Amino acid sequence: MNILFIILAIIAAIVVLLLLAAAFAKSDYAVEREITINKPVAQVFGYVRNLKNMDNYNKWVMVDPMMQKDYKGEDGTEGFAYAWDSDNKAGRGEQVIKKIENGKRIDIQITFVKPFAGVSDSYIITEPAIDNSTLVKWGFASKMPYPMNAILLFMDMGEMLGKDLVISLQNLKQIIEKQP
Template identity: 80%
Template sequence: MHVVFIILAIVAALVVLLLLAAAFTKSEYSVERQVTINKPVSQVFGYVRYLKNMDKYNKWVMVDPQMRKDYRGEDGTEGFAYAWDSDNKAGQGEQVIKKIDNGNRVDVQITFIRPMKAVSDSYMETIPTIDNGTIVKWGFASKMPYPANAVMMFMDMGEMLGKDLEISLNNLKTILEKQP
């Protein structure tokens, strides 16, 4: 009985320590990656403003080709919603175009339902280069609620998400540079 009490006390102390550490750990994170595409801004922005086009380059969407999708509104316009539901790693959620600065930027709010509830803000920005190419910046910002933010002590969300953004942006580059 004495050993069980000691084990329970150690477990309780570890939980309290983790909760205290989470109270002092950042809860917000953001990540941005970019790629240069050898196509003019008009062509690149004309492609990325449509959320349905993500099916062709977004690593997360490509995880489950069988996922169920639902759309509301007109793609490429403010208010358009793209919902997904997957029995695979993609989980369930919805993204909504919140704002479009035509030719420059698309702001999207992503609501994750499964595997974990969260809300993230995302954007894609297109910037012309001097040689008629386009820099595409893709960014995410989110917040992990307490005490779930404790996981940020052990993993770098920016690095983890950044790799997937790089893969997706390189897919986008390949697709657009093949177009006439």
């Protein structure tokens, strides 16, 4: 009986410590990666503004080629929605173009339904670089509610999401640089 009580007390202490740590831990995170593409801004932005093109370069979209997709509105315009549903790692959610600064920036709100509910703001920025090339920055910002934010004490979202952003940006570079 004493051993069971000790085990339960240890488990309770761990839970209390995690809840206390979560109370003082940050709840938001931001991740950004960039790449230079050897094509002009107009060409690069013309491609990334269309969310359907993410099928060709976005690592997260490419994990399940069989996922169901639904589109609302005109791609490449504010208000366009791209919803997905997958039994695979991609889960279910929707991304909506919130704002477009033509040739410069596209802001996207992503709502995740499964495997975890959440909202993330994403953006893609294109800037002129040397030799008529384009610097592309892709970023995410989100918050985790208490007590789920305790995960941020143990996970480096910059490293985890950053790796996938780098792969996606490399895919984008290969696609666009092959275009005439």
